[in-house]
Amino acid sequence: MKALLAAAAVIALALAGASAGAIPGGTVAVTVVLPYVAFLTLAAGIAWRVWQWAASPVPYRIPTTCGQQRSLAWIRTAPIDNPDTGIMAAIRVAIEALTFRSLLRNSRSHVSAGRLEFSEARLLWLASLALHWSLLVILLRHLRFVLQPTPFFVPPLDALDGFLRIGAPPLLITDVLLVAALLYLLGRRLANPLLRYMSLLTDYFALLLLLGIALSGMAMRYAAPVDLVSVKQLALALAAFHPVVPLAPSALLLVHLLLVSTLAIYLPFSKLAHFGGVFLSPTRNLANNSRRVRHINPWNRPVPTHTYAEWEAEYADKMKLAGLPVDGTDHGG
Amino acid sequence: MADKPAIDIELKAPKGDWRDARVEFRKGTFSNASPPKDLVHLGLPNPRKWQPTDLDWQLPPDWKRILLEGMKDRLARYRSFRLFMDVCVRCGACADKCHFYLGSGDPKNMPFARAELIRSVYRRYFTLSGRLFGSLAGARELTEDVVKEWFYYFYQCTECRRCSIYCPFGIDTAEITMIVRELLSLIGVSTHWITEPAGNCYRVGNHLGIAPHAFKDSLEFARDELRDITGLDIEIPINRKGAEVLFVMPSADYFATPHYYTLLGYMMLFHEIGLDFTVSAYASEGGNFGLFHSNDLMKRLNAKIYAEAKRLGVKWILGGECGHMWRVLHQYMDTMNGPADFLEMPVSPVTGTRFENAASTKMVHVCEFTADLLYHGKIKLDPSRNDEYVVTYHDSCNPARGMGLLEEPRYVLRRACNHFHEMPAKTIREYTFCCGSGAGLGNDENMEMRLRGGFPRANAVRHVREEHGVNLLACICAIDKATLPTLMDYWVPGVQVAGVHELLGNALVMTGEKQRATNLRGEPLAKEEVHA
Numbered sequence: 023m024k025a026l027l028a029a030a031a032v033i034a035l036a037l038a039g040a041s042a043g044a045i046p047g048g049t050v051a052v053t054v055v056l057p058y059v060a061f062l063t064l065a066a067g068i069a070w071r072v073w074q075w076a077a078s079p080v081p082y083r084i085p086t087t088c089g090q091q092r093s094l095a096w097i098r099t100a101p102i103d104n105p106d107t108g109i110m111a112a113i114r115v116a117i118e119a120l121t122f123r124s125l126l127r128n129s130r131s132h133v134s135a136g137r138l139e140f141s142e143a144r145l146l147w148l149a150s151l152a153l154h155w156s157l158l159v160i161l162l163r164h165l166r167f168v169l170q171p172t173p174f175f176v177p178p179l180d181a182l183d184g185f186l187r188i189g190a191p192p193l194l195i196t197d198v199l200l201v202a203a204l205l206y207l208l209g210r211r212l213a214n215p216l217l218r219y220m221s222l223l224t225d226y227f228a229l230l231l232l233l234g235i236a237l238s239g240m241a242m243r244y245a246a247p248v249d250l251v252s253v254k255q256l257a258l259a260l261a262a263f264h265p266v267v268p269l270a271p272s273a274l275l276l277v278h279l280l281l282v283s284t285l286a287i288y289l290p291f292s293k294l295a296h297f298g299g300v301f302l303s304p305t306r307n308l309a310n311n312s313r314r315v316r317h318i319n320p321w322n323r324p325v326p327t328h329t330y331a332e333w334e335a336e337y338a339d340k341m342k343l344a345g346l347p348v349d350g351t352d353h354g355g
Numbered sequence: 356m357a358d359k360p361a362i363d364i365e366l367k368a369p370k371g372d373w374r375d376a377r378v379e380f381r382k383g384t385f386s387n388a389s390p391p392k393d394l395v396h397l398g399l400p401n402p403r404k405w406q407p408t409d410l411d412w413q414l415p416p417d418w419k420r421i422l423l424e425g426m427k428d429r430l431a432r433y434r435s436f437r438l439f440m441d442v443c444v445r446c447g448a449c450a451d452k453c454h455f456y457l458g459s460g461d462p463k464n465m466p467f468a469r470a471e472l473i474r475s476v477y478r479r480y481f482t483l484s485g486r487l488f489g490s491l492a493g494a495r496e497l498t499e500d501v502v503k504e505w506f507y508y509f510y511q512c513t514e515c516r517r518c519s520i521y522c523p524f525g526i527d528t529a530e531i532t533m534i535v536r537e538l539l540s541l542i543g544v545s546t547h548w549i550t551e552p553a554g555n556c557y558r559v560g561n562h563l564g565i566a567p568h569a570f571k572d573s574l575e576f577a578r579d580e581l582r583d584i585t586g587l588d589i590e591i592p593i594n595r596k597g598a599e600v601l602f603v604m605p606s607a608d609y610f611a612t613p614h615y616y617t618l619l620g621y622m623m624l625f626h627e628i629g630l631d632f633t634v635s636a637y638a639s640e641g642g643n644f645g646l647f648h649s650n651d652l653m654k655r656l657n658a659k660i661y662a663e664a665k666r667l668g669v670k671w672i673l674g675g676e677c678g679h680m681w682r683v684l685h686q687y688m689d690t691m692n693g694p695a696d697f698l699e700m701p702v703s704p705v706t707g708t709r710f711e712n713a714a715s716t717k718m719v720h721v722c723e724f725t726a727d728l729l730y731h732g733k734i735k736l737d738p739s740r741n742d743e744y745v746v747t748y749h750d751s752c753n754p755a756r757g758m759g760l761l762e763e764p765r766y767v768l769r770r771a772c773n774h775f776h777e778m779p780a781k782t783i784r785e786y787t788f789c790c791g792s793g794a795g796l797g798n799d800e801n802m803e804m805r806l807r808g809g810f811p812r813a814n815a816v817r818h819v820r821e822e823h824g825v826n827l828l829a830c831i832c833a834i835d836k837a838t839l840p841t842l843m844d845y846w847v848p849g850v851q852v853a854g855v856h857e858l859l860g861n862a863l864v865m866t867g868e869k870q871r872a873t874n875l876r877g878e879p880l881a882k883e884e885v886h887a
Contacts, residue, residue, distance in 0.1 A: 027491075075441070078434040084686055084757075086519045086527060088785040091759030093712045093723050096730060097766075103785070104759040124448070124523045129781060131451040131811075133364050138457060138814040140781050146448060150523070215368035217447045220468050222493035224484075225445055291484050299442030299524025304435050306525035310759060313716040317690045321432055325651045326398065327658045328557050330637050330666055336558075337567050337636075344568035346636065347594050349666075 025212060028226035032234045032281075039280030040273045052276045052283075053256060054265040060283035067290025075302050083317040085111070086305045104310050111309045119300050122151050145206065153203035156196035157232075159183060160239075163196075167257040189244070197240050204233045228294055231285055238278040248272045362806055362845075366451075369462035374475065374490065376500035378507045380407045383803030384459075386510055386546040386796060393550035394543060397557060397652065401543025407506060412499070418542045419497055423480055425538045430481065435530045440477040442524050443467055449518035449528075454789050455511050458807030466518035466528045469508050473535055476501060506544055509535040511804060513793035514647070514679075515752035520785055532794070537649040545648060549795035553644040556656050560639040561606035567593075567636035573609045574634070577618055584619070584877075586869030589626040594667065595633035599704060601664045602632045604675030605642040605833035613853055614836045616875040617676055620860025621721060627734060627865050628705045632673070638663035641680040642833055646687075647795035654691045657683055661692050664717075671701035671710075672718040676854050678751035678832030679793065681720060685758045689716040706731040720754075722763040722831060722855060729770050735864040738773045740871065742881055744827040745774040746858070747819045749812065749839070750787035751832035761785075764831050764855045771855075771862040776823040782815035792838035805838065806845050813846030820847055828852050 042048035089100020105111040117123050125147035129140045162179055166172045184192035208229045211217045242248045252268055253275065259266040289295060301307065331349070334341070338348050391402035403413045415421065430437045449466040451457060456464040463469060475495035478485030485494035495501065514529035539545065552562035559566055565573065574591040581589045592598065604621070607614040625632055638659040645652030664672055674684055689695065698717035701710040708727045710719045728734050748768055754760040761784050768775055782788050791808025792801075819825040828839055828850050836852055843850040861874045873879055 071441075075434060075438055078430070078437050079432060080434050081432065082687055082690055084435065084527070084530065086516050086525060086756050087759035088520050088756070089759060090761045091712070093710075093720075093760070093763065094708070094727055094730065097726075097762045100759070118523065118525075122523055124521055124525070125446075127521055128448050131457055133366055133457070136364060137817075138364075138811050140779075146446060150446070214447065216450050216462060216465060217445070219369040219373060219462055220445055220447070220465070220471065222445070223491050224493060291482075293442065293444045296442040296444050296524060299438055299526065302434065302438055303525035304438075305519055305527045305530070311712075312686050312689065313684075313713045313718065314711060316694055316715045319690050322691065325655045325658070327655055327662070330659075330662060333558075333560065333637050340566060340568045341636075344571045346567055346571055347596070 024221065024223040025208075025226040028223050028230050031227060032230040035231075035281060035284055036234055036238070036277045039277035042276045042280065043271060043273060049271060049276070050267050052280050053268060053271060054260070056283040057260055057279065060286035064286040064289060067287075068295065071290050071295050072298060075298050079320045080304045080308070081319040081321060082304075083308050083310075083312040084304050085308045085310045087310050091310060106311055107309050111307055115301060115307050118306065122147055122154075125150055146210070149203040149206045149210075152199040153207065156200040156203065159196045160200065163194075167254050168261045170254075170258055191243060191247075193244075197236065197243075200236050201233070201240070204229055204236065208233070224292060228288075228292065231281060231288070235278065235281045235285060238274055238281060242272065242274045242278065246272065246274060248275055362803065362810075364458060364460070364807070364810055366457070366460045373463065373468060373471065374495050376472075376495075376498065376504040378500075378504050380503075380507065382800075384511075384801065385507060385804070386548050386798055386801045389543075389545045389547050389550040393547060393554050394545075396554035397550065399540060399543065399545070399550070403543065407503070412503070412544065414499065414502065414542050414544075418499075418502070421541050422497060422502070422538055425541045426477065426481070429534055429537070430477075433530075433534065435527065436534050438524075439470065439526045439531055440474050440481075443470060443474065443526055445471075446523070448521045448523070449526075452518045452521050453512075453528075454515070454517070454791055454811045455513075455804070455808045458791065458810040459511075459804065463504075463508050464511055466526075469512060469528060470526065470531050472501070472504055472508055473531065502539070502542075502544065505535050506539060509539070510546060510796065511808075513752070513789045513791065513796060513808065515789035515793060516756040517752070517786070517789065520756065533646070533650075536647065540649050540652075546795060546798075548798035548801075549644050549647045552642075553648060553652055553656060556640045556642075556644065560635075560637050560659075562640055562642055562644060563606045563610050565606065565610060565639070567639075570609070570636045570639055577609065577615070577622060581619055581622060584871065584873060584875060585623065585865055587626065587865060587867060589622050591622055592633045593636055596667050597669075598633035598667065599631040599670050600633075601638075601660075601667060601669040601672045602634050602675070603638060603641040603660055603672060604634070605677040605680055606640045607642075607833040607837055608675055611833075611837060613840070613851070613857065613876075614833055616857040616860070617836070617854030619875045620854065620856030620858070620863075621675060623860045623863050623865060624725065624728075624734070624856065627863060628728065630704065633667060633669070635663045635667065641674055641677050641684070643680060643683045644795055646679055646683055653683060653687065657688055658692045660684075660688065660718075661695055664695070665697050670699040671713075672698070673701075673721055673724060674718055675721050676831040676833070676856060678753040678834060680833070681760070682753035682757045684716070684718050688718070703727055705733045720760060720763070722760060722767060725856070725859060726763040726766045729767060736770050736859070736862040737864050738771055738862050740861045740874065740880055741772045741858050742774070743874075743878075744772060744853075744858070745776065745823055745825045746772045746827045746829050747776050747778055747816065747823075747825045748783070748855075749778075749790070749816075749828055749830040749835060750783055751830055751835055752787060752789050752793060754831060755785055755787045760831075764829075767855050767859055768829055771858045774823075776819050776825055778815040778819050782811070788812040788815065790832075790835045790838050790842060792842075793832075793834050797834055797838045802841075806842065809838070809842040810846065812839075813842050816843065816850055817847045820850060826850055829855055829858060831855050
């Protein structure tokens with residue numbers, strides 16, 4: 023149900039894009055106004071979110087340690103999984119960001135004949151990695167549209183991406199990986215009863231929106247090629263703040279632009295802003311050195327305590343009888 | 356346990372909508388409420404007589420405002436809380452990593468589901484999308500049913516952090532649980548098994564409420580017993596000013612079994628190396644049930660340790676075997692109640708090793724201390740005295756995932772025992788499974804849920820019992836020692852539970868000791884000639 027609603031929302035958005043060319047002012051809205059609004063929302067939204075996270079204090083040093091601590095000099099430590107310095111903690115974060123190491127740990131547990139058994143479960147890791155790396159490469163490839171001259175790294179990236187040389191224009195590996203990963207993640211969410219139970223409409227929406235973007239983009243490359251020169255003109259003009267409304271843009275381009283703009287507007291206010299967790303989690307980005315270096319809590323506040331003198335006042339007589347030393351200072355008796 | 360409940364472990368597909376907050380408080384799966392006297396003792400709000408099974412929990416009239424303001428306040432004070440409310444993508448990698456989910460099959464015990472119980476409320480009151488789109492955006496009203504649901508499920512989390520290591524964002528359910536429990540405490544919703552020990556610890560000095568003279572009796576008893584076992588007079592100094600080291604242990608060590616044998620082990624070791632130490636009757640608790648209740652209560656209980664170290668004029672502090680105690684000592688104490696600038700860099704008086712890793716907090720784990728002694732050959736062990744035991748080692752959650760104390764206890768065990776076997780790799784070290792009774796859940800009324808939560812751990816023990824004939828589960832946690840015996844009796848009969856320093860004490864060759872006839876439990880040792 024939630025998945026259907028999310029699909030309906032994405033389809034409605036796509037239809038709105040497809041029909042924009044036929045509505046007066048529709049083309050301007052989708053090719054000029056919306057991209058600017060989206061870009062501003064994305065930039066401001068992310069800045070706001072990151073500021074909100076980064077500005078909140080970290081009262082305690084609470085890394086989750088995944089290996090041997092540094093204690094005695096002769097014990098071999100796990101310097102990355104249990105970082106001892108800020109630099110090692112940064113390396114831990116970098117490895118997580120680049121390789122999704124925690125997902126690589128994943129395993130599946132099942133109960134059979136009253137026993138708990140574990141099996142490997144690497145597909146989630148593989149799909150996530152494929153999704154994110156493909157998105158990055160695709161984003162970099164798109165720089166060819168907004169930058170003139172085309173950045174030096176884009177043509178070799180294109181060549182590498184298409185090295186399979188299947189079809190013309192050559193099939194890009196990242197396109198295939200992206201769609202495959204999205205379909206896997208979607209299928210998994212629907213097929214796994216535990217995930218289906220917990221999934222929100224927004225979980226499906228995010229995946230379907232990305233799928234819509236990927237498919238509309240691929241259609242423009244493989245199925246109904248658009249005039250790349252005019253696309254580049256549009257993009258360059260937008261980037262130069264001298265927007266030129268294209269005369270007869272392809273409906274696919276309008277769909278693609280509308281979906282991408284929706285993503286940009288939606289991203290900062292949704293779970294898609296999860297990158298913050300990778301870089302800012304106090305369980306991951308801090309060194310496990312809280313006994314060696316004192317961590318300061320900016321809001322550390324006084325609390326009532328039961329002092330030794332108060333305690334001794336209650337027990338002094340019994341302590342004396344038991345032969346325990348007492349300070350016996352200022353509590354009369 | 357009088358009668359064994361039959362527990363089927365089954366992971367079924369969930370039914371219904373998780374946003375339906377109604378909970379059935381089934382006997383055996385929850386902890387009793389704090390009686391009014393506990394809250395009065397500690398000056399906590401809304402003391403009253405109630406139980407979770409009551410229809411009316413007698414919450415204060417403005418309970419909703421208190422909770423929402425409490426959330427707002429904590430969102431501003433803890434980056435962890437705000438981030439963990441925002442960044443979960445519900446990928447489900449954590450789902451089957453929780454021992455309570457694996458043991459109960461209740462989908463709300465999947466870590467990401469547990470977090471959604473409060474995240475949905477966060478969305479409704481603290482995010483734009485939640486306010487605008489309500490349930491479409493995964494938002495949920497805060498109702499009394501939600502409060503009851505929070506109580507049920509956040510007291511079905513042992514703050515073990517296992518889910519966190521699988522999370523791509525390091526979302527730590529322990530952190531969320533700690534904050535929700537703190538929120539609940541603002542409206543007087545807490546459990547007796549936590550507030551009573553905390554109150555005892557605050558006023559009397561330890562969780563068990565043992566007054567100083569009884570504390571002394573208990574240690575005198577240990578002295579007598581040590582005389583019988585070793586023939587040596589092993590004194591345990593109390594509140595002695597000017598000692599070099601203050602030794603702090605969980606109170607169960609001197610008042611419960613099998614903890615008590617660990618106490619004997621420490622004392623034999625300290626005697627053998629001539630450690631200049633004292634224990635304290637005022638700070639006679641290393642454990643800290645405040646951790647399971649609220650930040651402030653944790654700090655109030657923990658404050659005694661530094662205060663006492665200062666009053667006694669010791670140079671540094673040594674801490675005994677206890678899991679959550681070390682979470683507090685390692686990750687919170689110095690920040691909360693430091694700086695410990697009145698203490699000195701801990702240096703082993705026997706080996707001269709400087710414990711640089713404790714340079715600021717000035718507190719050393721007894722396994723670090725002992726491993727250093729063994730490495731430098733300063734003590735002599737006869738591991739054959741532990742030959743009746745085939746040992747495996749349970750990493751306690753907090754020393755494993757909140758510290759990384761993995762090799763030190765193993766080093767001691769391998770020297771002290773001839774027969775040692777590890778459990779499967781996915782169940783030890785950072786992957787260790789909780790005993791199922793930590794974070795204040797180890798009470799009798801919660802027995803069914805404890806046995807369910809402890810099932811994954813027991814399952815791994817059963818594996819090494821069948822494979823290698825393991826009959827002893829060693830650990831370094833007082834809650835483990837209190838609750839694993841019950842767990843073993845239920846799932847893996849024939850496996851005993853012991854502290855690392857009990858096994859060390861058995862093996863320790865002491866100057867001037869008599870020929871040992873028994874181990875520390877008073878059981879006769881195997882015949883000498885077998886090992887000749």
